[in-house]
Amino acid sequence: MTTKPLDFLPPAFVAAVCAFWAFAPAAWVDSPWSMMIVALAIPLLIQAIEAVAERHADWRLDRREFATDIGYLLFNATVIAWLTTHLAEDPLRAAKASLGITTGWAMHLPFLVQVGIVILVIELGQYAMHRAMHNTFLWHTHAPHHHLTQLNAMKGAVGNPVELFLISLSVVALFDLPTAAVFCGISVLVVTSVFAHANIRADPPLFYSFFFTTIRHHSLHHSTGYDETRSNYANSLILLDRLFGTYREGEGVVVGQDERRRLSIREQTLFPLRPLLDRVKVRRRSATAG
Numbered sequence: 001m002t003t004k005p006l007d008f009l010p011p012a013f014v015a016a017v018c019a020f021w022a023f024a025p026a027a028w029v030d031s032p033w034s035m036m037i038v039a040l041a042i043p044l045l046i047q048a049i050e051a052v053a054e055r056h057a058d059w060r061l062d063r064r065e066f067a068t069d070i071g072y073l074l075f076n077a078t079v080i081a082w083l084t085t086h087l088a089e090d091p092l093r094a095a096k097a098s099l100g101i102t103t104g105w106a107m108h109l110p111f112l113v114q115v116g117i118v119i120l121v122i123e124l125g126q127y128a129m130h131r132a133m134h135n136t137f138l139w140h141t142h143a144p145h146h147h148l149t150q151l152n153a154m155k156g157a158v159g160n161p162v163e164l165f166l167i168s169l170s171v172v173a174l175f176d177l178p179t180a181a182v183f184c185g186i187s188v189l190v191v192t193s194v195f196a197h198a199n200i201r202a203d204p205p206l207f208y209s210f211f212f213t214t215i216r217h218h219s220l221h222h223s224t225g226y227d228e229t230r231s232n233y234a235n236s237l238i239l240l241d242r243l244f245g246t247y248r249e250g251e252g253v254v255v256g257q258d259e260r261r262r263l264s265i266r267e268q269t270l271f272p273l274r275p276l277l278d279r280v281k282v283r284r285r286s287a288t289a290g
């Protein structure tokens with residue numbers, strides 16, 4: 001495969017967000033809005049690039065897909081972010097303080113090393129959670145994300161609310177790190193995971209794709225075959241799949257599950273309750289038959 005200029009787009013975005021947070025004024029870093037604005041701006045910008053650098057015509061956004069994706073993006077940035085902060089991160093910080101856990105050494109590391117720690121800690125958690133979702137009862141929460149019948153920049157935000165909450169959990173709050181490094185690490189994860197879902201003709205060179213998940217890796221994870229979906233679990237850091245033996249080479253073009261039926265928002269939300277709802281239905285039917 002010959003390299004084309006577009007292939008350098010994901011690494012350029014990673015470099016840009018690193019430079020942004022490394023040199024951001026303190027007022028921006030301390031603002032409660034800055035992370036939310038960046039987390040919304042990145043997917044919207046990459047979504048706009050799909051219009052001029054499309055990978056597959058079959059994945060092109062129509063109005064319904066666009067409206068759904070925007071809705072989930074906002075839901076993640078508001079409701080899920082609020083739940084994660086109040087139900088997971090604040091209690092974790094309180095436990096850290098009461099147990100006297102300190103990692104002061106981390107405050108003195110070079111900026112990019114701190115960013116690397118944030119990426120590694122968050123991605124180890126996401127990898128473990130995502131792999132568990134594919135191999136335990138948690139699958140019922142993750143399956144709606146695999147019912148997607150096309151991939152687009154904002155599709156990483158689409159799924160069952162329980163899954164969206166579970167996949168957002170991390171223990172990064174246990175580390176003493178400068179806010180700018182934490183925001184930078186999260187921004188790099190947003191860039192890489194958004195590009196991993198984006199319908200863009202970018203196939204980054206090995207210096208990027210050895211470490212970070214690309215659309216090739218993640219589209220294979222979304223393809224219709226069972227074995228393919230049990231590989232390439234890393235949302236952003238494909239290096240973890242390489243290390244833990246779950247890496248698979250290839251690319252998916254036809255994506256989806258169960259006859260590739262697109263689920264409505266209601267179906268995605270109620271999906272984990274399906275076994276229960278089915279049982280109620282059967283019981284009702286046998287009651288009326290009896």
Ligand SMILES: [Zn+2]
Nearest residue numbers: 130134142221
């Ligand atoms: Zn999955």
Ligand SMILES: [Zn+2]
Nearest residue numbers: 145156197222
């Ligand atoms: Zn995905």
